Amino acid sequence: MSMTKKKDGAALEGSKALTKKARLTDTNLLLLITVVVFVVMYAGAMIFLKKGFLKPQTFFNILNANAALIIASCGMSIVMITGGIDISVGGVVALVSMSCAVYLDYQGGNVFVSLLIALGIGLLFGVVQGYLVAYLDIQPFIVSLAGMFFARGMTTIVHTAPFNVANEAFVALKDTRINVPGMGTVNKMGNYVNAYVEIGVVVAVLTVIVLFCVLRWTKLGRSFYAVGGNRQSALMLGINVKQTRFLAHLLCGLLAGIGGYVYFLHVGSGSASHATGMEMNAIASSIIGGTLLTGGVGNIFGTFVGVLSLSTIQNIVSSIGLDQAWWTGITVAGMLCVFLVVQSVILARKK
Template identity: 40%
Template sequence: MTTSAPAPGAAPTKPVARTARARKLPVRLDRRYLPVLGTFVVLALMLIVGGTRYDNFLTPAVISNLFINNAHLIVLAVGMTFVILTGGIDLSVGSVLALSTVITAALLQAGLPVPVVLPLAVGAGTVIGLAHGVMIHYFQVQPFVATLAGMFLARGLCFLIAPESIAIDDPSFVALASWVQIFGEWRMTSSVLIALIVVGLGFLVLHFTRFGRTVYAIGGGEQSALLMGLPVARTKVLAYVVSGTCAGLGGLLFAMFSRSGYSLTGVAMELDAIAAVVIGGTLLTGGTGFVLGSVLGVLVLGLIQTIITFEGTLSSWWTKIVIGVLLLIFVALQRVLSLRRT
């Protein structure tokens, strides 16, 4: 018994059943988006539970206050996202934020005009971020140690400049801080507007520029990025410059919120920023994460505090407990995803 062979040059027949089955496969969601999707689900569930349990919870006033009270933390989280994406960490952002508030209050009290004070306050964070980047890349200092030194330096400078709290009563600064735009029951303050602009710029830089692609490449593997000829040194230094600048700007927003400069402002706020970034889906090992996910992480943290405030009977320490549980869950999720990818 013989079998007929296909004619020379004829295309081999494809298994029809396999092709049809391949066309019916559902679209798979990229694993990189799973942590962010989880953060969004958690945020949605919190809104649903809060809306069903408390009156006047899902109102424009509450949501607007959620952004107003956390505008400075949103800016800190954007800068922290850049650093963690490279596989680093920045422990100094809380102290740099305090230094920015103190510089702003002290210079305004000395009579300097607002257009001069604002760049100086933000620039202080830029200089400290530049120092971190240089120490980490060129002197091979561990990011934890380098930024820990920056944290102590910035906090010490705060007490050197202003041992006591300084009230801000400059008319121009107060007018800038008091600016508000009302859309029905929604409120948009100058701090929220600046924070949203920073988020938009961070999103564009990370996803549509060579610098942003290099940030992801360094987090994925610094040696591989070097072999590809990418500007690793410049990018790592600039990532810490971005974080320091965002910390300085965050201090300016906090000064607008509190109308004062205080040396003890922002204690442990760097931990809140790191928690927001991790809950937002950014891997602590670097290479995977999104600015918008970090914003969702900030909103989750703010919403936890809002729910506890509405509850009334719970201690404020429950905020830390819930944040700790969420961190453990999201770190475990990141670990599972990393093992599956490997």
């Protein structure tokens, strides 16, 4: 009896020691850096720039504008954790919003079916790309490059000119605002204005929570890390590597579809130039959020913070008065550069 107790105790201690030792894994260290950078940046903006940054609504606006990017970046992170990459997400988002827009406007269709269309397109891209990458062993970069080309081209084939959707049910859904209690401010007229988020933000936050749990506590989630960390040893551990990679791309495609619909909900129009460069922003957010390109390391919560950091710095740059278009590009690139170098230094230290 006491033996077992002792054993249990030892095991407990062992696991405690393990968690203690594992407390600052690469994943957590990179996550910590990201969170600190974001908090410092936002706090700095609040102190030195004041203006809008003191209003909670500014923060919620960042969320509103980037809900789709958050969802797409989550998918990107998962693929990157397994050691792949998917640069088709921006194209898929554009294709989804154009297809849904055309369906809603010309067919007078209902909103629910348009959502199904979005999911279908995302799944289709995920399945095809996943099959090519996982089972035919073609480089993910080339496959998703073709995917991006295809999605962008199809978008203009579906409809060329950009247009706004007038479907009533959809517009009602688009304009739905969810008030955030206790975060409102008093405007110049002396009226109390409620802080609000759009539906997309709720979807994005739910996605982040669900995926965080999946990656942390499910067998599938752990096998993503295993496959990304070392494919050979994952195979020896009995993980179905091909299936895991397939599922990662499938999930990424599906999330791109959901992200596309959220994007569509935010902008309410279809256009071939929607979400240009979103794939690059998604990759940048994942990297800033601490996902290693080599695979095996990453965190969905980090990706979420990564998106926030990316858009916060853009907001800061434009509110400093450097609002010429080029400054945004240069600051984002600079930030990306710093994070990449930090990552590489951390990796080198480990070696």
